[in-house]
Amino acid sequence: MQAKLFLTPLLAAAALCTSLTALAGGAADSPAGNPVTRWNAVAIQVLPVDPGLVMDSRAFAIVHAAIHDAVNGVERRYRPYTIELSYPNASVDAAIATAARDTLVALSPSQSSTVEIAYAATLLGIPDGAAKQAGVELGRRSAEANLARRVGDGAESAGGPPYVPKGEPGDYDFTPPFDKPPFGPVALFPGWGAVTPFGVETLDHRLPGPLALTSREYARDFKLLKAMGRNDSSMRSEQQTDMAMFWFEFSPMGWNRIANTVLRQERTDVWRSARIMALVNFALADGYITGFAEKYRHRFWRPTTAIRAADRDGNPATDADKNWTPLQAPAFFTPPVPDYPSTHTVLGAAAAEVLIQNFGDRLRFEVVSTTLPGATRTFQSLSDAAHENGMSRVYGGIHFLHAVKEGCRQGKSVGRVVSQLLAPAQEGKAAQYNVEGPVKSKLCLHGLTP
Template sequence: MKKFLAILTVLILISACKTEPQIEEPIEISAEDLHASVDKVTEIMIHDIFSPPVASRIFTYPNIAAYEIVALHNDEYTSLVGQVTDLKPIPEPDSVSNINYDLSALVAHMELSKRLIFSEDRMETLRDSLYGVWEGKNPTVFKSSKNYGLQVAAHIGEWMNKDNYPQTRTMPKFTVDADNASRWQPTPPAYMDGIEPHWSKIRPFVIDSAAQFKPIPPPAFSMDESSDFYKELKEVYDVGKKIEEEGDQSAEIAIAKFWDCNPYVSVTRGHLMFATKKITPGAHWIGITKIAARKTDSDFDQTLYAYTKTSMAIADGFISCWDEKYRSNLIRPETLINQHIDDEWKPVLQTPPFPEYTSGHSVVSGAASTTLTSIFGDNFSFEDDTELPYGLPMRKFESFNKAAEEAAISRMYGGIHYRAAVEVGLKQGRNLGQFLVDKLKMKTDQRMASNSQ
């Protein structure tokens, strides 16, 4: 009897030790997960203080990596292979049975983003929090999807590393031509060197070359008061004085500050100088892309499509603009006004550290607004709350094009650009954006555009 009871006890204990089999749940990836990854990249770029051109590159490669995974499994989207310079087909997964493609796409996005920023630990914090949730729901699918995402990130990373960016890190600094009165000179308060003078050597994504949308030259330099150039210089000064008189009540100053987006603002207090941190112009338009995607209830794939297409337009816009900046090498209004008109005059905005023509905000805004219009439709009204974290109120726009026009003219209101740089730059960006829209065959745009009406 005792032997029987002992055996029975052992059987009961063995039975009790058996755990219920884990029920694996489906892993759902939403557009908000993608927004979170993009927002984290923006946050880190502000912290790490990346220049506007470099920031545009950081946005674009992770988007392309994720998009190519989506295009592999979703028939509504077409691969960018053959459309984007030198891009090769991504590897296909060994087995499709346990792959969640949107999860793989998000893994690739976070992994490639991590490689492109400095503060990797900040990206890892977001990544690890998501990994924990996904793995807890379905370990099998998570592992397979994660491994595939990392495989694609490695593939896109190899392509990325051949875009001449590493080579430009070792190229010489820009040499200031102090003997030529028309050439750019460093501006106060930090008198920084010209940033990214070799950016035109970066491989474009969609445009044929950096000079494909070379704009007309700026007005001929002349300090003759009857010349077109001097009239534009005087206009910047007069607008600045008017804004100064109106103070905080000025509509122009509100516009200028809203679109400032200068990550290089230096603040001097006593003997100390430090930088305030803001988003770049490209990051502002990436924020507008998020606003439009949310307004249209775009799903993960639709949102990724919008981010990818817009970020390529922004990136190529910077390549095109920087090509002209260091070709024309035009002096900034602040320098000439202080030398010839009013030595105490200061612009509303701090002058960025690179040549004047054309306006980067204008080019990028023209390219981004044209691309977003192709995705979400014309007359797409939205409330832009992108600058709320920086203490600036929301602004409302009737369309992406209206927003671009305001972004462009904000540079003259801010005292850092002549009118020609603004107007020609906006046209340069719009032409580039339309070329990209016409060339890229990524999907049927009408479906998302119809959602915005």
């Protein structure tokens, strides 16, 4: 796949660095968790490396779908995602471990040794006998069914067809360092929007499009980004620079860690953990799919191109700066995809909305990041974290504010739909499920301002 080859020299190296420290972040001072959160931590360690960025969102979703179906094969508290199984005397720990192990080995073959070590350690702690054997068989069948479900889902061909810029004002063009060898010219996954979603209909989450280049609104957005997002900005505070770096970590890893932290902090049981982690990852995967569908439908240029070429945009209120660059820092760059919408914001809003629908918004938690090592940020609500996650792209100069606001709106709609999946199998069995539909959420209603 062309896109995967492109990831190898630069982005995969960044993913490896991130993954190796992922487990250290936020785990040591929290409750120990349960088998679901522990296997999620293994997934965080291996999936960003192989299959790699963007593709890891699909892999996370498959892994947690298999875990969910395996758990509910022991005792059915929630509706299954792919396959209904019944092993009432099976070991839950063995079922989770085997479902996770089989999917992770299939989806991350280069990291199989890490997975096998974790699997062997888990099985050693489970007494031999019929329950263990039944759990292994249950987990195997769940993994097999969920992997089979995704065969032919469009992911294998999503690296193409090759993107060709039109050279017109407003049209996305390749951005440094992906505009020439050794890293380009390339645009990432032009076909990812055609991948089969996990829980939504892609067309239900379309967006109206970028601001017109000649509009006053575009000029206002342009001026804000040009001043705040430039590398040597006097408008951007030191704290905002730190936010740009802190949230640069790629979304599937970052929001899986947040979800893991919340589940452990709230001491959520195995069944509910399996459901919520599956839904968070369906939302993340579908956020990329719906977001990329809109990115390549609208093909809107990135700020670095727009500011350098403002003399061609037809707007008298915008001034070109041929030497303008966004924030420059190690492991910080403009991702090689169109501007609108910001999928970083889409994914953050989607994951946050799922968590809000399950825990409410007012939840104090701490977040760490591998792209700003040593820093810890504390939030009083999930929506505050999602808003800061989105605004970080403006602070870093890599997304227009309009792309962030629309990304938040799209992500919230994805998360709201996904949060209603995997409903309770029997009333009263699955606690704290919103049987009357989505709760009101303040996500995207405030906070998306500099």
